[in-house]
Amino acid sequence: MISSRSLAILVLILFYSQVNAQCGQNASQVGSTCYCNSGYYGTNDSNCQQCQNNTYSLQGVSNTGPQVTQFSACSYCQVGYYVTTPGTSAALPGCLQCPSSSTTINPLSQPGSISSCVCIDQHGAALSSLNNSCQCNIGYYGTPQASTTDPGRCIPCPANYTSPIGAVNSTQCTQQLDSSILTSFIQLTIISILL
Incomplete structure (x- = not known):
């Protein structure tokens, strides 16, 4: 026989999986809204596309919405890359890989140099x-x-x-x-x- 606590946990798991199943591929729920995952962008959560050329996006209204473009969303370089040229409304940022045995701590959006990388x-x-x-x-x-x-x-x-x-x-x-x-x-x- 299933205890009331086990039944409550089962109901919560089913509810959670049902809510998350409503988000599109490469998207997840934040609060009550579905957004494209970090590193993706889209006009809505059902058409999330991956950022290109080692660029990166942050999850939220900046990477998911009717006005979102690849250039507006993917304005960061992913971890392990530093920004050589900033992104614009018509171009992605230039991202250069850190030297061997080094990385960046966070995704970066401001132009920098090799000193942005740490061993x-x-x-x-x-x-x-x-x-x-x-x-x-x-x-x-x-x-x-x-x-x-x-x-x-x-x-x-x-x-x-x-x-x-x-x-x-x-x-x-x-x-x-x-x-x-x-x-x-x-x-x-x-x-x-x-x-």
Whole structure:
């Protein structure tokens, strides 16, 4: 015999699946309204089409409605791409893929540069026009992670040791000069000059 609680859960599941079944393909319900899913666009939820050329849309009134076009909806670059040229009412944004082992955190709509991409490894150096590949940061060595499941990683140098950006093995870690020794050396040098 089915308990009243189990029956209530079954009714809710059936109601939920019936409500969601009313949305078109590549669409889902937000509140009481069906919208094209993120990454899609359409004049209504029954004709949702995927954004092209690595572009992306956000779910809601900006990607579903009678006035929506591919250009108005797909104004973002998907995660893993940065914007080289902004979208217009007649053109999609230019989206360029981030270098290997890096990504963007969110879909982007504003023009940027390679510095919009971040290395997946938290100890990777910041990307720039001078440093356009993921390398281990100062004080670390190794191979940066290419993905969240990749075993590669940047390893910290031992205490009181440092390394340049891009060090790949521990032999590139060099001992740091103790600041108190350096200060004493400078003071002795000044005293010997004055004498």
